[in-house]
Amino acid sequence: MDVKTLQQKLKTGDIAPLYLILGEETALQETARSLFAHLLTADEKTMNYAHLDMTTATVGDLLGEATAMPFLGERRVVVATQPEFLTGNAGKDQLKEDIDGLTAYFAHPSESTTLVIAAPYPKLDERRKIVKQLRKNAVLIDAQQVPAGAVGAQVAEQIRTAGYQIEEDALNLFLRKSDASYSRMVTQLPKLYLGSLPDKIISLPLVRDLVPNTLTDNVFSVTDALAQQHVGEAVRVYQELLANQEEPLRLNALLVSQFRLLVQTKILSRKGLSQMAIAKELSVHPYRVKLALRSVHSLSLTTLIACFTELIHNEVLFKSQQPDPMLLFLRVVHHLSVPAGKSVG
CATH class of the missing domain: 3.40.50.300 (P-loop containing nucleotide triphosphate hydrolases)
Structure with missing residues (x-):
């Protein structure tokens, strides 16, 4: 029941x-x-x-x-x-x-x-x-965990039942900032309801202002900047996370998880699977796949695998030594330097 x-x-x-x-x-x-x-x-x-x-x-x-x-x-x-x-x-x-x-x-x-x-x-x-x-x-x-692919629909239904509406872009950002966690999203609803008065429409700016970023979302900003080859932005955000005393091993683990998704998405998209089919295959929310597809568009599978492999190597170093986390991060960035004229597949 x-x-x-x-x-x-x-x-x-x-x-x-x-x-x-x-x-x-x-x-x-x-x-x-x-x-x-x-x-x-x-x-x-x-x-x-x-x-x-x-x-x-x-x-x-x-x-x-x-x-x-x-x-x-x-x-x-x-x-x-x-x-x-x-x-x-x-x-x-x-x-x-x-x-x-x-x-x-x-x-x-x-x-x-x-x-x-x-x-x-x-x-x-x-x-x-x-x-x-x-x-x-x-x-x-x-009370089992709501599957990632069903979280958006369940939260949207809960919002409608409460007499409110949420814009599609706002729901997508809400999912991203909450790491598609049903419980995390539910705890944020009361202030979104209050902030949406009197029209009771939860907008994109409202979600951006009222829902705090999770660590996963901050690391996604790093991954997204790297995928778009905005190296300066990626380095800036990563430095901020380190300055905020975030554990380097934890940051690296999140980067591993996100690059794994990019690699898997690239492979499945090349096999002809649609966004929804990839989401079902990987048991993740379709919006995460949508963002991943955007990220991998201009990167070759070889480059993605090289970054992923470097991050796995970094994990071993973090567990066995005390390396400079910024130096290891820059080694990952190095793999994104695609030679001119080379196909990115």
Whole structure:
């Protein structure tokens, strides 16, 4: 069940006694948890709502909250976050009798309690008896990461549902500045809504001014400048990143990732694949492919591979020595010097 379906069911009073929210998408986890919190009035929450962080609470604490009777109300809502005891990671030591007790509770959950297990992980340890019992009786809420190719459409739909509009160019820039992260984009929406008043149209200048650049976006500026052979601009931005105390190894890793995309895009485009087909093949957002296609247009595959190989070599040097990061970066730039008259393919 997705979060939207959960909202509809809770609104109509279709409430189960046991839920599992599973997945790493922070925004979906938070939205789902907030829906359960709103099942109770402000007065009811005082005595009948409990939130346990399982990195500090015990399974015994959780079992006690789940089995307690509602006080001056019809229902208790208990939310347990970070349940590492359900994963392969041992986490906080838990008593076996408490684990057995919670397993038995999962088999027969109390009808007067809505117990929500919020697990921000890609998966649980399916070998464990407690996980099998939870899976058997809990309503599963999907909070897995939104695929990069679907992020734009989902965010645009959320904006429309809220009564706002976003221009296509603004959405594309929003995706780039947020590294196509659904959760990152959702956290930026409130200020974009406020900034778009009174016409409720989110424009390109608004996104440019209000959405901060991520490190990935800053490194993209370096990659894009290199691809356009604007060497001075690329060097300037890279120097600024170093001056801002960004870790050279991390910068190099991001450059490796972006040049890998350029190489892959160049190869697939030469095979005749369209922008959408390349995006599907590489599991990235189509807008990233659009930018990559623009970047690789004037560069040969040989040049791209040479830059990529140099960056891989730099990674080895960063891990084994303490080289001058600017010198290594300039060695990458050197490969972009295409001899006059040579075909760039």
